[in-house]
Amino acid sequence: MEAMEPAYGTATLLTIAAGAVALLLFLIMKVKLHAFVSLVLVSVMTAIAVGFPLADIPDVLMFGFADTLGSVALLVAFGVMLGRLLEITGGAQVLADTLIGRFGERRAPFALGVAALLFGFPIFFDAGLVVFLPIILTVARRFGGSLLLYALPAAGAFAAMHAMAPPHPGPVAAAEALGGNIGIVMLVGVPIGVAAWYVGVMPVSRAMAARFHVDVPEALFGEVRDDRGRPAKGEEREAGRESGEAGDAGRRPPAFGVVLFLLLVPLVLISFDTVIDTLVSAGVVDEGAGWAVFLGLLGNTTVALLISVIVAVVLIGRPRTTSMSQVSDVLDSALGPICSIILITGAGGMFGGVLELSGIGEELSTSLSDLGMSLIVQAFVISALLRVAQGSATVALTTASGLLAGSVAEAGLGDFQIALLVVAIAAGATVLSHVNDSGFWLVSRFFGMDEKTTLKTWTVMETTLGLAAFLIALGLWVVT
Template identity: 70%
Template sequence: MQEFAPAFGTPTLLLIAAGAVALLLFLIIRVKLHAFIALVLVSTLTALAAGIPVGAVPEVLKSGFSTTLGSVALLVGFGVMLGRLLELTGGAQVLADTLIGRFGEHRAPTALGVASLLFGFPIFFDAGLVVFLPIIMTVARRFGGSLLLYGFPAAGAFAAMHALVPPHPGPVAAAGDLDANVGLTLLVGVPVAVVSWYVGVLLVSRVIGRRVHIDVPTALFGEINGGEEIGAAGTGSAAVATRTAPAFGTVLAVLLLPFVLISFNTVLATLASADVIPADATWVSYLRLLGETSIALLITVIVAAVVLGVRRGHTMGDVSTIFDRALGPICSVILITGAGGMFGGVLRASGIGDALSGSLSNLGISLIVQAFLIAAVLRVAQGSATVAITTTAGLIGGAAAAAGLGSIQLSLLVMAIAAGATVLSHVNDSGFWLVSRFFGMDVKTTLKTWTVMETTLGLSAFAVSLLLWTVF
């Protein structure tokens, strides 16, 4: 996306950004305007107010929308197809029953969170959340109470791993800009992620879940009560989902498949960047192609259609009907998420984030605190955590080199940047809209719950990093 020189000073740009967010919240919460319409309208007005040339406004809007849509549409589409198939064939119930049988009812949220931490090592936040949704909702439906008690520990685990732990792109890029060792950053990032998840997500989600009740939504995956038929749409099959439930090992293998495939891409990319393997080797290119999130989910959906559907006595027509019915409800999710990316893209193109971060880079405070604050401001200003991480690392890279920091301190600096880029997820963040739509929450409730939890996660990660900084 093309970026433009700031047309105004930092105070004016800050007022424009604050006014845009306030107007968006007013339109959605008070006026009850549809979020998609409100996001496109406010994005257009913000672009004009920030001084982006009128002729360039359409391209800026389309660029932010299409970039987000390109990464989200395929992912969400394949994800809900897989989730609906798992739901209707009884696979999600089998996995949930086994998980609860091993850990117990009272530790169900912890079990979901720990499983998400493990699965979140190679996979991005949004992909992991989509794949795990049917399991989360099945567990929540079984035990009752607020969906947030079960959903937030899992979603927060994916968010923590995505932000803090290599081989995810943000910490890897920041480590490169700061000349920090990626392997050591991984060793530092895992315990920081786990501790910050426990304090900032698991404990906080218990409080939020008791105060805010969210029913399990049925729009995406429906509600299975033991009587819905696979062929209910008229394909002729009378096989009841709960009577043909697959084995636990089969379900687990299907769920593990995308994580294994995606790890090909993320791990091989890290190894190639460190010159451990040749980046241009043919076998590396093919394995990385299999590990592209959309390709990995495509392969998984095809395998699931055969293993959970055709091989268990259902026709491919039955399975296609399931997929067709799963895709209908996600139009709103995809469009709103794309429009959220559009809003964030306008803020990036206007130079608001750069102007704010530049004004913070000369505050004369501790480097690790400065890194956290700059990343947090960039996160609030333009929405993307990855952009906030990489931009902040570039801004403070020179100061970090001049300070002569040790290898552990450099890795902790990466953690502080990632922590700042995690806080205050709000309406310019596409992940905010994914959580809002998937969990069936309105904007106000999402701000009171998800935004709070993302902030406590980021603050916890920064506190752990700062504590270790004083030791090392």
Template identity: 75%
Template structure:
């Protein structure tokens, strides 16, 4: 679906977007209206105010909702199934114990972050996060304290890799649009992403975790205390049968590597085809790309987990019951995340991006700062980091071509765009709602923690890129 021709000036559109966000926060935080209802209501009202024809509004609403929920629903569903199997069989505990044994108890957050950086190279943010949730929560439940100590380093690592490092779609698209070398962007992006993660996420998470206490949510584990379920019965869902033989570290690691390897097929092959290294239409490329599509890769992983973890000690009926019970708590996560995508989609189609592009095309400032500012404003206005990356890349492409920059500076421009597309994640970003619900945070707490951390991550990456820009 295409955006409408803006009927208002850029300032008016931005004020409308700001007003919509303010109304949404008021309904959720003050009125205490359920987030799903509030998001749909404000999406409808915003679509009316910005000038969509009444007959077009249902399609406008479905644009963002269907696109978001179509991917998130499968990812969260398969992710929580895998997480529940890892939790009830002791696999998550095994992995947590091994990581802590290697890094030490005090470095547990660092261990989770480093593991997430490695897994985040080929895996998208949302997929990686749902895979790691049971491990994060297992470590947090073991050591106590705010879950932010453990959640933010891991989530921030996935966010950094997804925004800055190819073969993720945002940086690849931005690099292609401005003529940057994707391979060089990969080589430069990795160290910048790692340093920015340590400064903007790892150090900041210690500060936030010490000041904001968030208890371990029951989205994966259910209401479990001292080995008993919420009804006071031990192993009422058959979990006791599955926990008789704890899997080895090698078994758990192999299961987690399955989606890593499969998704790598898709991301790497897609990049090679787009760059012309591989010809399109080859059967083997198509097959490996199919099994590497994230939902398919996670489905294969869940089936492997059922065979390796579940069927060792329990019947298929028991395993199915456990998986079925795991899905209930995540329905709200899926719907709210989809509604967040709906709100972001309405803002995207309202023409805010086009209006900003026209108004900011000639700022008369340094090109790298211009790229960062444009990406930041687009990110804040419509929520999607990928849209902000691609739109900014297209907007400045002509100016970049005239500037005659070196390959290294072109790569730094991609990092600056990615940095701007990372900051200030808020209620029009579906990722905001995914993090909020997976870690049991209300909207105010998520703004105080996740939004702050995304901003420090983006600013850290921009500072590094700017420093390198000045000395080259």
């Protein structure tokens, strides 16, 4: 669906968008209206206010909702199934114990973040987060304190890799639009992303954990089970946590190698798709090659997670239960708690979609196209404003890079400078995640935080991550 011709000027559209966000926050935080209802209601009102024909409004609403739901629902469903199997069989505990044994309790947040950086290189933010969630919760539950101490380093690592490192689609698309070399963008983007994570996420996560206590949510992967599959209580729960023996019949948890293999399955499969897309974009691989198409299918996030769930059922699910029907009950128990998460995330995409189709991005881009400032500063500012206005980091990345393409071509920049511009655009598309971003709602619901806490923690951390990446890129730009 294409954006409509704006009925109003940029200032009016920005005022409508700001008013919509303010109304949404008021309904959720003050009136306490359910987030899903609030998002749909404000989306309808915003669509009317920006001037969409009334007959087109249902299609406008479905544009963002269906697009977000299509990408989120299946991967969240398969991801929590995999996570539930890891949690209930003791696999998550085994991995957590191994990480902590290697790094120690004090460095557990750092260990989770480093692991997320490695896993986040080929895996999209939302897919990586949902697969890693049971490990984060297991470590946080074991040591106590605020969940943020363990959750933010890992989530920030996935966000950094997703925004700044090819083969993720955003930086690849930006590199192509600016005429850059994808290999150089990777060589520049990965170390900057890692450095920005260390500077912009780790100290912030410690500060946030000290200021905001967030309990480990029990809804998704919270219960240690007794030998009959019932929630353990009191001493049984503590004993279960110490030994890592969750699941039925008191069977031993899976070996570390098995758990690591299960996590590597989606990592390797998804890397097929992302790496092949990068090679096709670079002209190294023929787009129509049969083997590339097949590996691309295996690497589709949904297919990769489906295969991972099946492998987990075979390796750790069925051997630790009495029947396949019991495995099905375990998988079914994982799906119930995520209904609200999926719907709220979809509604967040609906709100962002309404703003996107309103033409606010195009109007804002046109107004900012000649700011009379350095290209790299202009790249960051335009991308950040687009991100705040319509929510989608991908839209901000592609729109800002398209807008700057002409200026970059005229400037005759080298590959290294173009790579720094891509990082600056990605940094701008990272900052200030808020209520029009579907990822905001995913983090909020996965970590059991209300909207106010999410704004004060996740939004702040995303902003410090983006600013750190931009400042590093700016420093390198100045000295080259």
